[in-house]
Amino acid sequence: MKRILVGIKRVVDFNVRIRVKPDGSGVVTDGVKMSINPFDEIALEEALRIKERGLAEEVVVATVGPADCQPQLRTALAMGADRALHVQADGVIEPLTIARTLLKLVEREQPMLVILGKQAIDNDNGQTGQMLAALWNRPQATYASKLELSGESARVTREVDAGLETLEIDLPAVISTDLRLNEPRYVKLPDIMKAKKKPLDTLTLQALGVEPRQQLKLVRFEPPPQRQKGVRVKDAGELVEALKKKGLL
Amino acid sequence: MSAKVLIVAEHDGSRLNQSTARCVSCAHALQGAEITVAVCAADAAAVAQQAAQLQGVARVITVENAANAHALAAVLAPQIVALAAPFSLVLGPSTTFGKDLMARVAALLGAPQVSDIMAIESATRFRRPIYAGNAILTVESSAGDKVVGTVRTASFEAAPAGPAAPIEKASVDVALPTHTRFISVSAAKTDRPDLQTAARVISGGRALGSADGFKILYSLADKLGAAVGASRAAVDAGYAPNEMQVGQTGKIIAPELYVAVGISGAIQHLTGIKDARTIVAINKDGEAPIFEVADIGLVGDLFQIIPEIERLI
Numbered sequence: 001m002k003r004i005l006v007g008i009k010r011v012v013d014f015n016v017r018i019r020v021k022p023d024g025s026g027v028v029t030d031g032v033k034m035s036i037n038p039f040d041e042i043a044l045e046e047a048l049r050i051k052e053r054g055l056a057e058e059v060v061v062a063t064v065g066p067a068d069c070q071p072q073l074r075t076a077l078a079m080g081a082d083r084a085l086h087v088q089a090d091g092v093i094e095p096l097t098i099a100r101t102l103l104k105l106v107e108r109e110q111p112m113l114v115i116l117g118k119q120a121i122d123n124d125n126g127q128t129g130q131m132l133a134a135l136w137n138r139p140q141a142t143y144a145s146k147l148e149l150s151g152e153s154a155r156v157t158r159e160v161d162a163g164l165e166t167l168e169i170d171l172p173a174v175i176s177t178d179l180r181l182n183e184p185r186y187v188k189l190p191d192i193m194k195a196k197k198k199p200l201d202t203l204t205l206q207a208l209g210v211e212p213r214q215q216l217k218l219v220r221f222e223p224p225p226q227r228q229k230g231v232r233v234k235d236a237g238e239l240v241e242a243l244k245k246k247g248l249l
Numbered sequence: 250m251s252a253k254v255l256i257v258a259e260h261d262g263s264r265l266n267q268s269t270a271r272c273v274s275c276a277h278a279l280q281g282a283e284i285t286v287a288v289c290a291a292d293a294a295a296v297a298q299q300a301a302q303l304q305g306v307a308r309v310i311t312v313e314n315a316a317n318a319h320a321l322a323a324v325l326a327p328q329i330v331a332l333a334a335p336f337s338l339v340l341g342p343s344t345t346f347g348k349d350l351m352a353r354v355a356a357l358l359g360a361p362q363v364s365d366i367m368a369i370e371s372a373t374r375f376r377r378p379i380y381a382g383n384a385i386l387t388v389e390s391s392a393g394d395k396v397v398g399t400v401r402t403a404s405f406e407a408a409p410a411g412p413a414a415p416i417e418k419a420s421v422d423v424a425l426p427t428h429t430r431f432i433s434v435s436a437a438k439t440d441r442p443d444l445q446t447a448a449r450v451i452s453g454g455r456a457l458g459s460a461d462g463f464k465i466l467y468s469l470a471d472k473l474g475a476a477v478g479a480s481r482a483a484v485d486a487g488y489a490p491n492e493m494q495v496g497q498t499g500k501i502i503a504p505e506l507y508v509a510v511g512i513s514g515a516i517q518h519l520t521g522i523k524d525a526r527t528i529v530a531i532n533k534d535g536e537a538p539i540f541e542v543a544d545i546g547l548v549g550d551l552f553q554i555i556p557e558i559e560r561l562i
Contacts, residue, residue, distance in 0.1 A: 018383035027384050099356055124379050125364045130322065130352035139323055139429040142349045145491075155432065160345040161445065161500065162261075163436030163492045167321070170428040179481075179498055180491070215361035215394060219387040224378065227523065230544040236557035239529065239547050248449075248506045248527060249473075249562055 003058045004047040005109055006081065007102055007116035007128065008040040010065055010072040014121055024220045036072045039117025041079075042177040045184040046147060047115050048080045055149050058082045060109055064101050066090050070200065077195035078187040084200040089212060097205075097212045099131035104208040106136060111172060113154075118143050118176040129176035139169035142176040251281035252372040255336040257329055257354075258288045258300050259346045262318065265299040267446045268342030268400075270407035275400045276340060277305040277408060278369045285310060287332055287419075289325050291318040297416045304411025310419045319431035320346055326353040327423040333358060333395070337372060343399035343501075344445075355397035362397040363388055367404040377401070381497050382520040402445070403503035403524040436492055441467075444493065447476035450504045450525075452495050453488070454480040456511025456533070456551060460488045465555045466510060472559055478502070480512045496521035511551045514539030531555070 012018065013033040020027050036044075047059045061076040062085040063069045073084040087101050106114060119126035133140035141147075141156035145164065148155045149171075158165045159178045205212055233239045243249045254276040259266040269286065276284045285308045286300040293311035301309045310332065316324050329350070333339050339354060341347030343365045355362040368376040373390045375398065390396045444450060451470045457463050463477070470477045479489035481496055495502060497517040503524035510531045512518060519542055522528060530543035531551050540546045547554060 012380070018380040020384050027380060094361060095352070096356060096359070096361065122380060124381065125362070126348050127352035127355065127362050127364065130349065131356035133323070134326060134353040134356035137426075139426075140349070140353065141429075142322075143345060158345075159491055160434070161492070162434055163490070165434040166432040168430040168432050173428075180485075216363065216388040216390055219374070219389050221379075222385045222387075224382055224385055224523075227528075227542050228544075230528070230540075230542075230546055232540075232546045232548070235547070235549070236554045236561060239531075239545060239554075240558060240561045242545050243506070243527075243529070246527060 001058055002056045003060060003109055003111045004050060004056050005102075005105060005111040005114045006040070006044045006047045006059060006061045006076070007114065008044065008061055008063050008072060008076055009037040009117070009120045010034050010063065010069045011037045011120050011122040014038055020221050020223045024222060026221055034072070036075060037117050037120045039119060039121070039177050039179070041184040042179065042181050043115040043117050044076055044079055044081060045182045046177060047113070049182065050113075050149065056112065060085060060111070062087065062102065062105050064089050064093055064098050073200055074195050075187060077198040077200070078191040079185060080191070081198075083198055085203060086200060087203045087205060087208065089205050092214050092218065093212060094214060094216065095125050095127035096131055096215070097210065098128050099135055101205060101208060101210045102128070102132045103135045104210060106132070113171065113173060113175060115175045115177060118178055129174050133174040136174070139173040140176070141167050141169055141173065143178040144175050145178050145180040147175060147181065251283050252279050252338055253336045254279065254282050254284050254338045254340060255333060256284060256286045257339070257341040257347070257350065258286050258296060259320075259342050259344060260288065260290065260296040262290060262292070263295050265296050266342070266344070267407050268344050268347070268402045269300060270303050271402040271405040272340050272342050272400045273303045273305050273408040274405040275366060275369055276338070279372055283307050285336070287312065287329065289314070289317045289328055291315050301414040301416050302410050303408045305408055306411070306414045308414055309416045311416060312419050312421050314425070316425050320350070321429050321431060322350040322353045323429040324425050325350055326357055327425065328421045329354045330357045331421040331423050332419060337395055339395070339397045340400055343401045347399045351397050351399050358395055358397065360395045360397050361390060362399070364399050365401040366398045367401045381516060382523060383516070401501065403501050441470060442474065442476045444476040444478055444495070445500055445502055448505045449473050449475035450478050450495070450502060450506070451475050451508040451510060452478035452480065452512060453483055453510050454512030455482040455486055455488070457483060457488055463488055465552065469555055469559045472562060480518050481515070509539050509543070510555065512539055513537045514542065
């Protein structure tokens with residue numbers, strides 16, 4: 001079956017103002033709105049569009065994380081994914097462990113594409129997709145802003161520092177999404193009801209044969225340094241004078 | 250024990266990208282670090298020469314292969330891995346080149362990656378921004394573990410020129426994949442300074458109103474020798490091309506002077522400019538969040554103010 005595997009992560013919603021805990025042990029997540037990582041939502045939307053164009057038959061979403069990730073998997077099912085895989089894991093799970101876990105899912109599901117966000121907006125690591133592609137020994141096309149499938153290969157336009165780069169990659173492959181790939185659909189109420197009946201399988205790292213490794217100790221979280229409050233000038237003349245005084249003109 | 254650091258050079262085949270010189274500065278912050286720069290290219294001579302002249306570089310190794318004509322992570326990663334054995338720290342820049350490549354290298358090495366290193370406290374201890382810069386995290390690797398990192402280039406000055414280091418050719422005997430093929434790269438040609446390395450940057454937001462509206466910024470930028478950037482809103486509205494985008498999802502920059510024109514200052518934009526030495530904000534809304542980070546703020550109509558500034562300088 002032509003299948004697309006989409007990796008999603010549950011993160012603090014992008015609208016939440018982040019506060020660091022006073023003891024430096026993390027950021028405040030209690031009572032904070034959680035959502036699907038926005039880049040992963042774009043990944044799911046792209047997979048759904050490929051299926052709707054008849055180029056794939058099944059979209060499977062997967063996440064690795066604690067039990068409270070399931071609402072985000074249900075949201076993904078409501079968006080249109082056919083089934084969900086939840087690999088339960090607690091504590092700090094590093095990108096390399098996630099990639100090893102996704103590789104196990106890839107071996108089970110044999111997808112033609114794995115699509116995931118270019119980074120999660122919590123840890124901003126931006127590693128998982130590349131790591132999965134490396135372990136799988138398959139192509140990667142990161143920061144995708146356009147994806148065209150043709151038979152056994154795909155053309156991907158990537159947002160790179162120089163502009164837009166186009167790659168041709170053989171399938172199966174890993175794609176990571178950038179913001180402009182698409183605009184994810186809104187979930188409709190009847191779909192939320194339907195999603196409750198869709199299959200959501202729970203797995204464990206142990207059952208998949210993945211040994212979680214934490215290779216980086218999280219020593220301390222701190223708020224960022226604040227910039228000094230500046231001055232207001234009243235017109236262009238004063239602005240030019242102020243810049244000259246600072247030696248900037 | 251001195252740390253042995255391998256830095257993966259970013260280049261376009263003829264010119265070394267300044268991001269590499271910033272990685273050298275990052276590594277140089279480690280007391281007694283022995284720094285090697287790896288240049289993978291079709292023809293590495295010119296780039297290797299430039300890398301050898303960066304202060305702090307002890308050695309440049311080149312890997313020449315026709316397959317390296319374009320920087321493809323899947324092709325470069327096994328070559329870097331083949332070079333990485335003697336090194337405790339393997340660094341690349343946190344540009345799209347480095348971010349794409351280094352995580353692939355890390356996975357092949359089974360090593361952890363520290364993304365966006367903003368400070369290096371020891372060979373095992375690093376600081377990095379998370380949550381779009383709204384928190385700073387210190388991480389520590391186990392002594393003896395190899396670590397891969399991407400260097401947040403805006404956090405480090407480019408290393409200056411120094412005495413030339415020796416250049417050695419390495420031959421790397423690894424199978425390179427052919428499953429990933431470069432087709433093209435499109436970028437608007439511009440005579441203006443490069444956005445990522447310019448000392449002065451003028452950026453426009455949605456308030457410019459159109460691609461035509463940006464012309465007053467180009468005109469002022471040319472007079473100042475500045476690069477021109479844009480907010481995500483302006484890029485999404487089609488007023489400026491994507492490669493001009495400044496912010497968390499665009500370019501993260503640290504110019505001497507940053508002038509934000511008609512940009513309200515969304516968090517994701519501020520993330521991209523917070524290391525600028527001096528930030529100037531020009532906006533008609535005096536309550537706009539950009540004024541909270543601006544060193545100099547001016548409330549008013551940008552279509553009057555910008556031409557007036559141009560006349561006055």
